[in-house]
Amino acid sequence: MSGDERFEEELAVALRRTGDGFGPGDGSGLVTGGVARGRRRVVRRRVGAVTGGALALALVGVGGAYTAGALGGGGGGDRDHGGASVAAPPKPTGQAGPARQAVSGERLLALFKGMLPKPGELTDTTARGTEEGPMVSGVFDDGRGKAAVGIAFFHAGPDAAGFTRCPDRALNAYDACTMEQLPGGASLMIYQGYEYPDKREGTKNWRATLLDDSGVVVDLNTWNAPAQKGAPVSRPNPPFNPAQMRAIVTAKAWKAVVAAIPDPADLKGAPGASGTDTGEGRDKSRAGAPAREKAYKFNTAGVRPLFMSLLPKGLTVTDKGGDGEWAYAVVDDGRGGSFVQVNAQPDMSDVETELFPEGSYTTLPDGTKVRARQQPGEKGGKDVVWWSVDTMRPDGYRVVVSAFNTPAQHQDASRPEPALSMEQLTAIATSEKWLKLKK
Incomplete structure (x- = not known):
């Protein structure tokens, strides 16, 4: 680890x-x-x-x-x-x-x-x-x-x-x-x-x-x-x-x-001391990287309702929550609970090479990078699997969606696989509707 x-x-x-x-x-x-x-x-x-x-x-x-x-x-x-x-x-x-x-x-x-x-x-x-x-x-x-x-x-x-x-x-x-x-x-x-x-x-x-x-x-x-x-x-x-x-x-x-x-x-001279992350201080801290202004504001209040609207039909939502850039739902297709979550994060270009190393992703016609992974869970639940689709658009706008075969990551698996397929996770992560949160 x-x-x-x-x-x-x-x-x-x-x-x-x-x-x-x-x-x-x-x-x-x-x-x-x-x-x-x-x-x-x-x-x-x-x-x-x-x-x-x-x-x-x-x-x-x-x-x-x-x-x-x-x-x-x-x-x-x-x-x-x-x-x-x-x-x-x-x-x-x-x-x-x-x-x-x-x-x-x-x-x-x-x-x-x-x-x-x-x-x-x-x-x-x-x-x-x-x-x-x-x-x-x-x-x-x-x-x-x-x-x-x-x-x-x-x-x-x-x-x-x-x-x-x-x-x-x-x-x-x-x-x-x-x-x-x-x-x-x-x-x-x-x-x-x-x-x-x-x-x-x-x-x-x-x-x-x-x-x-x-x-x-x-x-x-x-x-x-x-x-x-x-x-x-x-x-x-x-x-x-x-x-x-x-x-x-x-x-x-x-x-x-x-x-x-x-x-x-x-407090004087402390970047971010006011509690506001403008991104400027972060960019200046990277050697040789010029400061840049965000080209848009981001509607964090819209993340959760948009995520819920993109979930496939036929699922029963037994729990939901989150705030800001993060949201989750526990869904059941009749075969057990499955935890699904999303992060929608603007201005992530500074870590693009870390998240999308060469050879790990495919590129869509519009330039969006898509990285799909299936791996074991990391929160202690027995036999938990973690499926995720991570995307980043050319302007650094990242949307990553994950699903698990358990209603909570620290609990043991309740089903063999997550309730959402990799194709469904990809459809959520690459949806053009996420662009509506940029304003």
Whole structure:
């Protein structure tokens, strides 16, 4: 498995709320603006799969993504913290505005320790203040087994609503998830799931994610092992119950921390800091590649209804969802459920050679490249097969459609083949109707 594939798997396994297994249990990560969008693009482009939306709680909203250190290592802290890995916001490149009073990592750590249930001790800690990307992580021990825990703070950006929306059960096999609107306009999600949606390991990930009325996310993650990944399970469940997690993320003591976090608009010199992915910064980052402007806007709201309209007749739709550039449906032709998904992605020319290596595709008269593949599933379900048709038009407009012989990729196969044939997938992916989304 390549590094990109591992990243995509962990992203899905952690958070959009866009990954083939969204949910905090889909991982645990935090993000903002350009970093979130950029990671999401790398994943979906290079793997060629759709990382959909409730893109993984570990989450992140549809535009969310893991930042450095969120998957596996020290989280960018001062020192190793016993293998515990939590999401940490990217370090801002600008300075907090003059009206903001910075909060140090030491102060954050003290506040977090003061909120933890008693008895219990937090060790192997890492902490960053509000000028570095505020977060605290460590290993909590209440005498019932060591557990990795962590909390982080960041601006949600334009896809804020996704952070506190429970993942779809068709994408993530979690045990429980609740959503709550709080007085004053804040929203709260409490998720009880697994580090891997297919449950191939017994590591659980429980999280509480608060989105306040200013657009700042407070994201608490806990595990039933001393590390997010790679450590044996040490206790039946993570150390904090839902009520305790709720109390921690809604604590009034965080108000000073939230107020001190620089708004993306205050950050200077950081491409995508405002949360807007224009494509210009991405092009400039490629050596020798001139910046280019998109020739059109893209109607993301139209992806799901168009996809549903293109499904073959005679199928019963038992579930559907998605958002933005991604949509899915679970369909049944009388022989069992089949998960089908699509990503419609403009401006993908910069990764065309990676997605369509020489000799792997055919070319239509209009110049559209078509790559058809049949391969094993990658999300842990037994005997799952993954059929896909990937297309790219000359202007870089990509439409990729996939189908599986299971109603959810982390579940075992329910039928020998997907409900849609390769010919039907090709008809959907190459339909001229996708051009209607360009405006």
